[in-house]
Amino acid sequence: VRAQVMELINSPGIDYDMIGGLDDVLKEVIESVELPLTEPELFERIGIEPPTGVLLYGAPGTGKTLIAKAVASRAQATFIRMSGSDLIQKFVGEGARLVKDVFQMARDKSPSILFIDEIDAVGGMRTHDGTTGSAEVNRTMLQLLAEMDGFDATKNVKIIAATNRIDLLDPALLRPGRFDRVIEVPLPDEKGRMEIFRIHTRKMKLAPDVDFEKIAKMTNALSGADIKVITKEAGMFVLRRRGTEITMKDINDAYEKVVSEEENNTPHGM
Numbered sequence: 001v002r003a004q005v006m007e008l009i010n011s012p013g014i015d016y017d018m019i020g021g022l023d024d025v026l027k028e029v030i031e032s033v034e035l036p037l038t039e040p041e042l043f044e045r046i047g048i049e050p051p052t053g054v055l056l057y058g059a060p061g062t063g064k065t066l067i068a069k070a071v072a073s074r075a076q077a078t079f080i081r082m083s084g085s086d087l088i089q090k091f092v093g094e095g096a097r098l099v100k101d102v103f104q105m106a107r108d109k110s111p112s113i114l115f116i117d118e119i120d121a122v123g124g125m126r127t128h129d130g131t132t133g134s135a136e137v138n139r140t141m142l143q144l145l146a147e148m149d150g151f152d153a154t155k156n157v158k159i160i161a162a163t164n165r166i167d168l169l170d171p172a173l174l175r176p177g178r179f180d181r182v183i184e185v186p187l188p189d190e191k192g193r194m195e196i197f198r199i200h201t202r203k204m205k206l207a208p209d210v211d212f213e214k215i216a217k218m219t220n221a222l223s224g225a226d227i228k229v230i231t232k233e234a235g236m237f238v239l240r241r242r243g244t245e246i247t248m249k250d251i252n253d254a255y256e257k258v259v260s261e262e263e264n265n266t267p268h269g270m
């Protein structure tokens with residue numbers, strides 16, 4: 001059961017330079033998650049306590065998981081991912097116990113980053129109608145709060161949670177000693193989109209007509225995940241015509257394809 005509900009990576013091998021357009025976010029995450037793990041004496045010297053947990057919120061595909069993995073890599077920490085929605089949907093009746101197990105594992109494998117994706121599935125506002133499903137969700141949530149409250153800051157475990165729907169979160173989660181640092185992960189701006197495009201085409205052969213500025217302009221309102229999909233699709237167009245390099249036309253075609261799929265509501269944020 002464990003293996004299915006959580007993903008465990010010893011050091012995910014993601015570097016900060018693989019993340020585009022999120023410099024301010026990274027600065028905050030480094031201060032509140034990386035430094036407490038790598039240089040705890042900095043905090044002791046001043047007499048301040050690092051946050052127990054950090055909540056990242058923002059649209060799907062903006063790089064929340066990527067950030068958590070990068071911090072774990074940099075801090076040489078174990079990365080443990082648990083999905084809030086899996087916990088509720090796939091493991092009915094076991095949620096509370098699994099939360100307990102995953103926190104125990106995070107302590108055993110420390111230094112570690114425990115990443116709780118889609119936390120809104122567990123920590124949504126408790127306004128349900130009292131059906132068994134929601135009672136189960138409540139028990140899971142209470143276990144999560146209990147684990148966080150019993151947390152020993154010296155144990156070298158940091159918790160990062162992520163959500164697309166901060167509006168649905170139970171405010172109890174945001175109290176001091178729980179997720180007391182809330183960081184927005186925004187959609188990339190034009191410069192950010194250009195960086196992300198560069199990152200995902202680093203290993204690709206690009207024709208001289210590929211215009212990064214134009215691409216950054218036309219991908220307005222798209223996420224990092226969308227941009228990654230565009231680069232992959234463009235590569236596939238080249239492959240199909242047995243070409244050797246990606247041209248601006250491939251990118252335009254890929255963009256059209258991705259945007260029309262988006263309009264048909266095909267999720268590709270994963």
Ligand code: ATP
Nearest residue numbers: 018019020060061062063064065066196224225269
């Ligand atoms: P979700 O809320 O849907 O779980 P997320 O915010 O966790 O999404 P990620 O899973 O981190 O998003 O992003 C998916 C993929 O998109 C990443 O693995 C990465 O390849 C790419 N990506 C997203 N944002 C960025 C970024 N800012 N820079 C570079 N690549 C990015």
